[in-house]
Amino acid sequence: MSTKNSKSTSIMSEETGLMNETTPQKASGPSSIRNISSRDLVREIRIGWNLGNTLDATDGYGLSSETSWGNPKTNKAMIDKIKAGGFNTLRVPTTWEKHLGPAPNYTIDPAWLNRVVEVVDYGIQNNLFVILNLHHEEWHFPSYANEAAATRILTKVWAQIGERFKNYDEHLIFEGLNEPRQKGTADEWNGGNREGQEVVNRFNAAFIRTIRSCGGNNPFRHLMIPPYAATSSTNAWDNFVIPNDNKIIISIHAYTPYDFALNISGTPQWRPDNQADTGAITYLMDSIERYFISKGYPVIIGEFGAMNKNNLKQRADWAYYYVKSARAKGIPCIWWDNGAVSGDGELFGLLDRNNCSFYYPDIVNAMMKGIQ
16 A cells, blocks of 8 residues: 655665676576566566456365356466556565465475466466466564464465476566465554564565576576565655565555545546646655665566446556656566456456457557557
8 A cells, every 4th residue: 555654764674785696697407587687577568458357266175266256167268358458567466374274394285286386387378477476365474473483384375386487487476475464453554663663574585585496497597575564655665675586576565546446435537637646656766766676676566456337447557657657767567467357445446347349449559559
């Protein structure tokens, strides 16, 4: 979520700077992968789409959880349509918690892992970049008391994912956690307290160490890490530790401005000629540039969108302005699509997954115009 904060202190780092950049080349390993920095990779990522409320749905049992929140089973035709619409990145939010065996191994259900592979491959076969993450997990509450137990699960799960996907090239990106935060507390969405921020930093470090040790192409894998809650609040960024590794991408989520984009009871109005409407987006992009881009750290806005309030023109105008503003800073954006287009919830649906068509072509066209 987007909140304004005028502080401009520096991001913490584990070392004095980024790793030395290397000349792009083929890395040695079981299959071909380019040994390039994440800055170079992110330049190739134009715009993306989230397969939301699907593999990250948490009701049902076993493979049935994929459709437990009302979306149909994903098929390749859906992802073909995403590619045809101009998107070159697919984010696959995935919940693993309900598909794990007991401690201490936390073995992933083979049927579930096979299904995740199948969906990832829909993107890979379309030559898309694919971002695979841990989403809607309940075990990673970032507190000192829970840190050790959560880290055991985190590393066991990512070791298995890393092993299964070890031969995939740079088109597959791993994202360690989605929005790690102290759920249900006063610090959930305000940027967090120092405890939560520190534990998230150590979760990120454990994730990176785990993948780097998995073998195959994983020493060269591009990895996304979030600050506390993946927040756009800069008070969390002030204490964000970025490991010294030139294949790291920062993950930020920003539904901005909040009252228009995410607040169900907020406003349906947004105008590109009104500085009060555009200012929040400008502030966000300038802040990302100041904290990260200017220091050499690439950023992807892994979730953004504006929910439907019967305001198609305003949403299209907003999408164009948002994406164009991000593009000017070198920040790719990934639309959050939860499949919802009716009812009284968060209506972010963009792809009609039953008919493989777009509900709102004007919004898709606006985004594609924005990345020109």
